[in-house]
Amino acid sequence: xxxxxxxxxxxxxxxxxxxxxxxxxxxxxxxxxxxxxxxxxxxxxxxxxxxxxxxxxxxxxxxxxxxxxxxxxxxxxxxxxxxxxxxxxxxxxxxxxxxxxxxxxxxxxxxxxxxxxxxxxxxxxxxxxxxxxxxxxxxxxxxxxxxxxxxxxxxxxxxxxxxxxxxxxxxxxxxxxxxxxxxxxxxxxxxxxxxxxxxxxxxxxxxxxxxxxxxxxxxxxxxxxxxxxxxxxxxxxxxxxxxxxxxxxxxxxxxxxxxxxxx
Amino acid sequence: xxxxxxxxxxxxxxxxxxxxxxxxxxxxxxxxxxxxxxxxxxxxxxxxxxxxxxxxxxxxxxxxxxxxxxxxxxxxxxxxxxxxxxxxxxxxxxxxxxxxxxxxxxxxxxxxxxxxxxxxxxxxxxxxxxxxxxxxxxxxxxxxxxxxxxxxxxxxxxxxxxxxxxxxxxxxxxxxxxxxxxxxxxxxxxxxxxxxxxxxxxxxxxxxxxxxxxxxxxxxxxxxxxxxxxxxxxxxxxxxxxxxxxxxxxxxxxxxxxxxxxxxxxxxxxxxxxxxxxxxxxxxxxxxxxxx
Numbered sequence: 298x299x300x301x302x303x304x305x306x307x308x309x310x311x312x313x314x315x316x317x318x319x320x321x322x323x324x325x326x327x328x329x330x331x332x333x334x335x336x337x338x339x340x341x342x343x344x345x346x347x348x349x350x351x352x353x354x355x356x357x358x359x360x361x362x363x364x365x366x367x368x369x370x371x372x373x374x375x376x377x378x379x380x381x382x383x384x385x386x387x388x389x390x391x392x393x394x395x396x397x398x399x400x401x402x403x404x405x406x407x408x409x410x411x412x413x414x415x416x417x418x419x420x421x422x423x424x425x426x427x428x429x430x431x432x433x434x435x436x437x438x439x440x441x442x443x444x445x446x447x448x449x450x451x452x453x454x455x456x457x458x459x460x461x462x463x464x465x466x467x468x469x470x471x472x473x474x475x476x477x478x479x480x481x482x483x484x485x486x487x488x489x490x491x492x493x494x495x496x497x498x499x500x501x502x503x504x505x506x507x508x509x510x511x512x513x514x515x516x517x518x519x520x521x522x523x524x525x526x527x528x529x530x531x532x533x534x535x536x537x538x539x540x541x542x543x544x545x546x547x548x549x550x551x552x553x554x555x556x557x558x559x560x
Numbered sequence: 561x562x563x564x565x566x567x568x569x570x571x572x573x574x575x576x577x578x579x580x581x582x583x584x585x586x587x588x589x590x591x592x593x594x595x596x597x598x599x600x601x602x603x604x605x606x607x608x609x610x611x612x613x614x615x616x617x618x619x620x621x622x623x624x625x626x627x628x629x630x631x632x633x634x635x636x637x638x639x640x641x642x643x644x645x646x647x648x649x650x651x652x653x654x655x656x657x658x659x660x661x662x663x664x665x666x667x668x669x670x671x672x673x674x675x676x677x678x679x680x681x682x683x684x685x686x687x688x689x690x691x692x693x694x695x696x697x698x699x700x701x702x703x704x705x706x707x708x709x710x711x712x713x714x715x716x717x718x719x720x721x722x723x724x725x726x727x728x729x730x731x732x733x734x735x736x737x738x739x740x741x742x743x744x745x746x747x748x749x750x751x752x753x754x755x756x757x758x759x760x761x762x763x764x765x766x767x768x769x770x771x772x773x774x775x776x777x778x779x780x781x782x783x784x785x786x787x788x789x790x791x792x793x794x795x796x797x798x799x800x801x802x803x804x805x806x807x808x809x810x811x812x813x814x815x816x817x818x819x820x821x822x823x824x825x826x827x828x829x830x831x832x833x834x835x836x837x838x839x840x841x842x843x844x845x846x847x848x849x850x851x852x
Contacts, residue, residue, distance in 0.1 A: 308652070317641070317649035324640025390636035398610070399650050399693065400626050 310405040310412070318413035321383065328379030332371055333421050337428050340367035343493060344433050357436045362520035364429050365446065366491055369512050371425060372454030375418050378482050380410065381461035385474035388465045411458060418454050422447070439525040449515055452537065459544050463551035490516040511536040562586045562701060562733050563609070563621035570604050570615045570757075577604040578757045580617070588700075591727070591734040593748030593765075595741070595838060601757040602737045603633065606703050609735075629699035633706045635690040637678045643689055644674040651696050664692050668722060684715040691719075695726070705737040720746055741835040753838050761841040765832050772796075772840040774806035778816055779828045779836070789823055796836060797843045804836045 322328055344363045351359040387393055396406055429435060438446075465474045486492050488503060489512035496507045496517055507513045514533040522528045564585045570578040578601035586592060594602045607613045611625040637646050648655060655661055655674070665671055668688045673681055681689060687707055694702060707723070708716040724746050727734065736747050744751065751768055753760040761768055769777075773796055780786045780803045790805050793816060798804035807813040820827050830836070 311652055313649050313652055317645060320641040320645055321638050324638075387638065391634065392636050392638060394612075395632070395635055395637065396650075398630050398632070399697070 308400040308402065308405060310408040314401075314405070314409040315412055318409045319416070322379070322413055322417055325379055325383045327382045328375050328417065331374035331378050332417070333424060335374060336367045336370035336421075336425060339370060339491075340364050340425075340429055341432060343367065347493075357434055358520060358523075360433050361435055361438075361523050364433065364435060365519050365523070366516040368422070368425060368446070368450060369453070369489070369491060369515055370486070371421050372418060372450050373457055373482060373485065373512075375421060376414050376454035377457035377461050378478055380414055380458050381465060381478040382471070382475055384410070384462060385465035385468070385471040388469050388474075389471045407462065411455065414458060415451065415454065418451070422450065436524055438523050442519070442523050442525065446515070446519055449511065449519075453511060453515075453540075456540055456544050460547060463544075463547045466551045466555050485510065485512060489513045508532070509536055509539050511540060562588045562590070563619060563623065565617070565619055567617035568605075568608060568615055568619065569617055570601070570608050570613055576757055577601050578608065578615075578754075580605075580759055582759065584752070584759065584762055586733070586735070588733055589731045590750055591736065591748045592750045592752055593744035593834070594735060594737045594752045594754065595739070595744060595834065596754035596760075599756065600754040602754055603705055604757070605752075605754070606630065606632075606705050606735065606737060609701075610703070623700045627699055628701045628703065629694045629697035630703040631687075631690050631694045631705060631707050633709065635686070637689075639677050639679040641677065642675050643678055643681065646678065647674070647689070647693060650693055661692075661696055664695055667726065668692055682715075683711050684719060687711065687719060688722075691723075701733045701735065703735045703737070706739065707736070708738070708740060708743060716740070716743070723747060741833070741838070744834050745832060751834060751837075753841055755842055755845070760845045761838075765834065765837075768841065769832055769837045772837050772844060773804075773833070774808045775810075776807045776813060776829055776831045777833055777836050778805045778807065778813075778820070779803070779830065779833070780805070780820075780825060785823075786825060789819060789825065797839045798836055799839070804833075 340363055343366075344360045347359055347363060348356050393403075393406060397403070461474070461478050464477055468474045468477065483492075487494060488496070488499070488507040489510055490496050490507075491512075496504055496513050499507060511533055514536060518528065518533070564583060565580055566583045568578065568580040569576065594605065596602050604613065608615045609619060610628060610630060637643070644655060647661075651658075651661065653661060655665070665674070668691065670685070670688050670692060673685050673689070676685075678686070678689070691704075691707065694704075704723075708719050711719065720743050727747070734747070736744060738744050745765075749765060750763060751765055752762045761772070763771075774794070777796065779798070780790065782798075782801050782803050786803055790803050793812070794806040794808070796804040796806050805816060807816060819825075
């Protein structure tokens with residue numbers, strides 16, 4: 298008879314757990330710096346630099362384009378880089394296993410972490426909106442455009458959290474996970490236009506890869522319908538499905554790798 | 561019956577870490593000490609019982625892994641908040657409102673540590689932190705895997721005394737993995753001796769001692785003088801710096817005792833020394849002859 302490892306524990310996600318995870322995330326410098334300070338600075342810096350070169354009439358459009366583009370840094374920094382650094386340190390120190398032994402299931406642990414990171418992302422986005430609105434001349438958006446942007450930011454955030462969660466479970470070392478996630482982070486920023494290089498300026502092969510990522514559409518196209526208008530969402534939706542499918546494959550591989558604990 | 565192990569085998573790759581062939585049964589309320597050198601399979605056994613590793617064979621029990629509590633060799637927690645917050649989250653309680661938890665914290669003199677972060681705790685305090693939470697789980701079966709390893713002698717003694725005191729008059733079932741024989745002498749009433757993944761001996765401490773050592777053992781320093789005095793008695797296997805003499809009856813013991821008094825020999829008497837018992841059980845298992 299061959300018996301598989303059992304890990305079905307019972308404690309669910311509680312308010313106390315969410316409070317605990319909030320304190321946990323507050324102790325993470327990476328999340329604060331890259332999730333709050335970095336996008337605000339980048340947006341103000343690029344808006345001023347690019348705005349100066351733009352004619353007066355198109356300056357608000359340029360500004361909103363930069364603001365939307367830099368808003369993408371928040372889900373990627375908080376849910377990918379920040380969560381990755383926090384969780385991979387926990388995995389390296391076998392804290393999740395310790396939690397399982399205290400009766401917490403994998404689902405309740407990750408649910409609490411996702412909720413808290415979404416709350417933090419919401420706070421960061423509110424702060425970003427206040428800072429950018431106060432310091433830049435941003436045109437009023439159409440409600441539907443704003444909602445589409447917000448849903449997209451949350452969706453990308455959750456997808457990236459799952460990706461880095463899987464990476465941490467695969468590598469089981471903070472240094473490796475952090476190195477890989479940092480590389481992916483900056484690579485994606487470059488590919489999707491967040492580093493000041495437009496996707497159209499990239500070599501053809503890189504452009505093809507960039508077009509498979511939803512961030513490219515958000516950073517390049519979303520400013521176009523900020524105040525209303527029509528937009529063909531199909532390529533954007535396809536890129537979301539592609540990224541989600543890729544994440545699903547990664548999650549299955551991480552589960553396969555972690556099916557047995559060997560010490 | 562708490563649990564029964566039958567034909568249990570755990571492999572890491574091609575290496576067999578644990579192979580228990582004869583059925584082993586643990587009764588409710590028993591305190592089982594698991595001993596053996598590094599790589600004997602002690603922690604692997606704990607992990608198999610907890611369902612943390614795949615195994616072949618069967619572990620028959622009514623207790624699910626989530627009904628077991630465990631203090632692992634290494635227990636880590638996040639270091640971004642005071643341990644009070646971690647404790648309250650794990651136990652899903654408020655320390656101020658939980659008198660039982662307050663009592664346990666007081667018992668382990670842990671009050672002053674609650675505001676510290678985990679990394680700021682000493683080795684002993686870290687162990688106490690996990691022990692308090694493990695005890696609060698009130699599990700049907702509790703494991704302590706090398707709970708005092710890494711602690712200095714005094715901290716080890718104090719922690720063991722606390723554990724003994726806490727579990728005195730209680731009916732909890734415990735499985736205690738340890739390298740320290742004196743710890744098990746105080747905490748365990750049954751011993752499971754493992755070596756290279758195999759069971760060397762399992763049973764009541766007294767019964768195992770009687771089987772492998774006799775009624776009592778006299779332990780002397782290994783000097784030429786003591787060696788010649790001991791020559792007429794049955795000599796057991798012992799650490800190199802010691803001589804262990806077995807007494808099979810009261811008459812032999814009286815004879816031994818008067819000889820030692822007459823020759824002014826320092827000695828220690830024991831009828832439950834787990835270290836000497838383990839050495840001789842291993843020796844017997846591997847078919848090595850005992851002198852005398």
